[in-house]
Structure formats: structure tokens, C-alpha cells
Amino acid sequence: MIENIRLSFQGIWSHKLRSVLTMLGIIIGIAAIISIVSTIKGTNEQIKQNLIGAGNNVVQVQLYHTDYDYTYEVGNEGIPAGVPVVSDDVFDAVLALDHVESAALYNRRIDYNNAFYFGNNQLNGCEVYGVDNGYFSTCGFVVRAGRSFVPSDLSAFRPVALVDRDTAKALFEGEDPVGQTIEFNGVALVVVGVVDKDTRFDPVMETVDDYYTYMQQESSGKVFVPKSIWPSLFAYDEPLELAVRADSPEAMSLVGRDAAELMNTGVTNENIVYRAEDTMQTVKDLQDLSNATNQQLIWIASISLLVGGIGVMNIMLVSVTERTREIGLKKALGARKSRILWQFLTEAAVLTSLGGLLGVGAGVGLAELISRITQAPVALSVPFMLLAVVFSMAIGILFGLLPSIQAANLNPIDALRHE
Numbered sequence: 148m149i150e151n152i153r154l155s156f157q158g159i160w161s162h163k164l165r166s167v168l169t170m171l172g173i174i175i176g177i178a179a180i181i182s183i184v185s186t187i188k189g190t191n192e193q194i195k196q197n198l199i200g201a202g203n204n205v206v207q208v209q210l211y212h213t214d215y216d217y218t219y220e221v222g223n224e225g226i227p228a229g230v231p232v233v234s235d236d237v238f239d240a241v242l243a244l245d246h247v248e249s250a251a252l253y254n255r256r257i258d259y260n261n262a263f264y265f266g267n268n269q270l271n272g273c274e275v276y277g278v279d280n281g282y283f284s285t286c287g288f289v290v291r292a293g294r295s296f297v298p299s300d301l302s303a304f305r306p307v308a309l310v311d312r313d314t315a316k317a318l319f320e321g322e323d324p325v326g327q328t329i330e331f332n333g334v335a336l337v338v339v340g341v342v343d344k345d346t347r348f349d350p351v352m353e354t355v356d357d358y359y360t361y362m363q364q365e366s367s368g369k370v371f372v373p374k375s376i377w378p379s380l381f382a383y384d385e386p387l388e389l390a391v392r393a394d395s396p397e398a399m400s401l402v403g404r405d406a407a408e409l410m411n412t413g414v415t416n417e418n419i420v421y422r423a424e425d426t427m428q429t430v431k432d433l434q435d436l437s438n439a440t441n442q443q444l445i446w447i448a449s450i451s452l453l454v455g456g457i458g459v460m461n462i463m464l465v466s467v468t469e470r471t472r473e474i475g476l477k478k479a480l481g482a483r484k485s486r487i488l489w490q491f492l493t494e495a496a497v498l499t500s501l502g503g504l505l506g507v508g509a510g511v512g513l514a515e516l517i518s519r520i521t522q523a524p525v526a527l528s529v530p531f532m533l534l535a536v537v538f539s540m541a542i543g544i545l546f547g548l549l550p551s552i553q554a555a556n557l558n559p560i561d562a563l564r565h566e
Contacts, residue, residue: 152493159498166498169462172455173502173542174509177535179451181510182517184531189524204248204396205286206403208389208410211422219419221385222256229416230386237413241391241406246398250391250406251282254377263370264330265318273314274369275331277377283342285392293325293340300339301375308336312343314368329370332380336372389421452539455502456546463495463550488555495547496540503539507532 159166210219210230219227233252241250254277262269276282280296283289291312300307308329315324324338372380389410393402403423410421477487511527518525 152497159494159501165462169458169498170455170502170505172451172458173499173539174455174506176449176451176453176455177503177506177539178509178513180449181507181532181535182513185510185514185525185527186517188526188528189518204393204399206391206393206399206406206423208391208403208407208421208423210386210388210419213418213420219386220257221381222258226382226385227416227419229414230419231413232384233387233389233410234413237409240409241389244391244402244405244409246394246402247406248392248394249281249285250389251278251285252374252387252389253278253282254374254381254385255388256381258332261332263314263318265327268318268320270314270317270368275380276369276371277374277380278371279374282371282390285390287345288342289345291341291343292323293338295340295342296373301373304375304379305373306334306336306376306379307339307373309340309342309371310338311369311371312341314370315341317368331370334376334380336370342371452542455499456542459495459499459543460546460549462498463491463547464553466494467491467550467554484555488551491551491554492544492547495551496543499543500536500540503536506539507535510535 210227211217212219221227238250238252241247256275257272258275262271263273278296279301283295288311290309293309295309296307299305310318310324310329318324318329319327324341327338328335329338330336377385389406391402391406393399400423407421407423414420511532514525514527
């Protein structure tokens with residue numbers, strides 16, 4: 148085998164231009180496939196980070212209409228019958244689920260009927276949350292100014308609030324919001340801090356399309372109040388929602404499903420149930436769409452490999468014709484058919500393997516070039532690169548088989564007489 152490989156390199160080197168032209172189809176095909184696969188993988192990873200967040204594996208469990216695929220909004224539809232407040236036992240059971248890192252119960256409304264006021268400024272359609280500090284750590288919020296809630300805020304029913312960056316900009320117009328008083332639904336709330344998403348959990352935005360795809364769910368702002376003063380703002384015994392953080396993105400669907408099942412304990416309203424938003428399913432659907440589109444490109448690029456394989460077969464047939472007398476001499480000296488067969492198969496495999504290696508290098512360079520020009524994310528896969536080289540070797544063996552068999556079956560007397 149080593150001798151066959153040495154002879155293969157010797158033959159390739161003695162016909163350098165012909166060998167390069169023969170490998171060109173393999174190089175182009177492998178390079179195209181490597182660059183496409185790298186772009187697909189990079190795009191899928193970006194989709195995953197955008198919808199989930201880098202490490203923010205949080206699933207929201209909310210009330211849904213059973214007959215319609217949208218969430219139940221307490222602010223618009225009133226407090227639903229047959230949906231009790233989640234008990235401490237149910238919440239403890241959620242925390243005890245496998246793959247759960249943390250969880251937080253909270254109230255939420257998008258209130259269109261009331262507005263937050265600061266002086267002459269007002270903010271409509273704002274999301275209002277009744278939370279404790281467990282919510283911020285679970286959902287990846289950090290305090291950018293001021294402070295977070297302290298235990299006495301909840302126990303003493305203090306009318307305080309935290310606002311996010313959007314609310315601070317809209318209401319205070321550049322003023323420091325900490326210490327200011329805002330009014331909502333007849334209640335004066337003192338702003339004690341400004342919170343924002345941890346930058347580790349921010350979606351990766353590359354284009355304007357990404358912004359509209361991933362940020363369309365965001366509202367005009369968020370205001371957080373202690374969960375204990377929620378009844379003074381709205382009403383008693385409102386249904387709670389749940390934010391639960393899984394220990395990995397892969398566990399999100401399972402955690403969400405199990406948590407929703409526990410949250411539905413005691414719910415007797417047949418038209419309304421707790422359901423987890425299956426972010427991983429959304430990710431999978433978008434990734435499947437991306438893969439389906441790009442697989443067509445892979446099939447098109449594979450045509451180059453077919454053309455390259457035909458080129459290898461053609462040049463190997465020429466090589467057999469050129470070396471007919473050499474084959475006859477080897478057979479006359481006692482070389483078996485298998486020896487001749489393996490010599491030509493090895494030469495074809497070495498030729499296409501070199502083309503595969505050069506194609507992988509060209510594919511990596513092409514992927515990086517595409518990334519710089521189009522700003523498309525790229526993720527290289529070393530196992531796939533190795534598979535590409537092995538595949539190119541298989542192409543050499545497949546398309547080199549016919550010429551090798553032809554060489555092995557040559558009659559030694561006819562071969563020696565060949566001019």
C-alpha cells in the first residue's frame with residue numbers, strides 16, 4: 148500500500164497541470180459544500196441565540212385559550228373563573244423538577260386603559276409586572292442604576308417600582324429616574340432603580356430583518372412593582388404566570404411541559420389552561436426552514452463532485468492507455484490482477500483526497516469571505532471537514548474502479564505489443 152501511494156504521488160507530480168485540472172471539480176464541489184454547511188450551521192446557532200439568548204434558557208408558562216393560539220390577557224378579558232392562584236406547594240414542585248435551575252411566579256398585564264405619568268409625560272401600553280427579586284435573576288435582568296427590591300419592600304407593601312431602559316427614556320427624557328415619583332392608576336410609585344437585560348442574554352442582531360424578527364415581541368417599556376402591592380394596583384387573586392430557567396437549551400421543552408402540567412393543578416376552566424411557550428420548537432422550525440432552503444444548494448454543489456468524479460475516471464482511462472506497456476511488463480514479471488487493480492485505485496483515491504484537502508481549505512476561506520461580505524454568521528465543523536475528505540476519497544475509488552478493472556484485465560502479450 149505504501150509503495151502504491153508513493154507511485155501515486157510520483158505520477159501526480161510528473162503530470163502536475165493535468166492532475167490539478169482533474170482535481171478542480173473535486174476542489175470546487177468540496178469548497179462549495181463546506182462554505183454552505185458552515186453558513187447553515189452559523190445561521191442555526193444565531194437563530195438559537197436570538198430566540199433563547201446566550202445562556203438565558205428561560206421558558207414562560209402563561210395562560211392560553213384552548214380554542215385559540217394566543218395568550219389570555221387579564222387586562223382585556225378580566226379575571227378568569229376556575230383558575231386559582233398558584234399555591235406554594237405547586238411552586239415547590241416546579242422547583243423540584245429535573246433540569247430546573249430557578250423559577251419565579253409573577254403577575255403581568257399589558258395595560259392599555261391606564262397610563263404611567265411623570266409630570267406632563269405619559270406612557271401607554273406598558274407591560275406591568277408584579278415580581279420579587281427571584282424574577283430578575285431567573286430572567287436575566289440586572290440593575291443598571293439605583294437598587295433592586297429589598298425584602299422589606301415586599302413585606303411592608305411599599306409603593307416602589309423598577310423601570311427598564313425604554314420606560315426611563317420615554318417618561319423621564321434624560322432625567323435620572325431614581326428617586327422620582329410616577330403615578331399609575333391613582334397610586335404614586337417611587338422609582339428605586341433601573342433594570343435591563345444582561346448583555347449575555349441579548350439577541351444577536353446582524354440585520355434590520357433580525358430586529359423585526361426577534362424584537363417584535365418587545366413592548367414600549369416595562370415597569371416592575373413588588374408582587375405584594377399588586378392588589379392595590381389592580382385586583383385580588385389574579386392568575387400568576389411562571390418563568391422557569393432550564394439548565395440547558397435542550398431541556399427547555401421538557402421543563403416547560405412539566406411545569407405547565409403542575410401549574411394546571413386545580414384549574415377547572417376548560418377554555419383556559421397554562422401552557423409553556425415552546426421556544427425550542429420555534430427554533431427547530433426556523434432551523435428546519437433554513438436547512439431545507441440550503442440543502443437545495445448542497446445538491447447543486449454536489450453536481451461539481453459528480454463532474455469531478457467523471458473527470459477522474461476520464462484521466463484514469465487515459466493513464467491506463469498511456470501505461471499499457473508498463474502494465475504488460477508487470478504482468479509478465481508475475482504481478483497479479485489485484486496488484487494492478489489496487490495500484491490504479493490508490494492513485495485515483497490519492498488524487499481525489501488531495502482535491503478534497505484543497506477543497507476544504509478553499510471552503511474555509513470562502514466561508515470567511517462570505518461572512519465578511521454579507522455579515523452572515525459562520526460556524527466551521529471539523530467532523531464535517533474530515534467527512535468531506537473521506538467522501539472525496541470514496542469518489543476516487545468509485546470512479547477509478549472501472550479504469551482499474553480495465554488495467555487489471557489487460558492481456559500481458561497484447562499489452563507488451565501496444566505502441
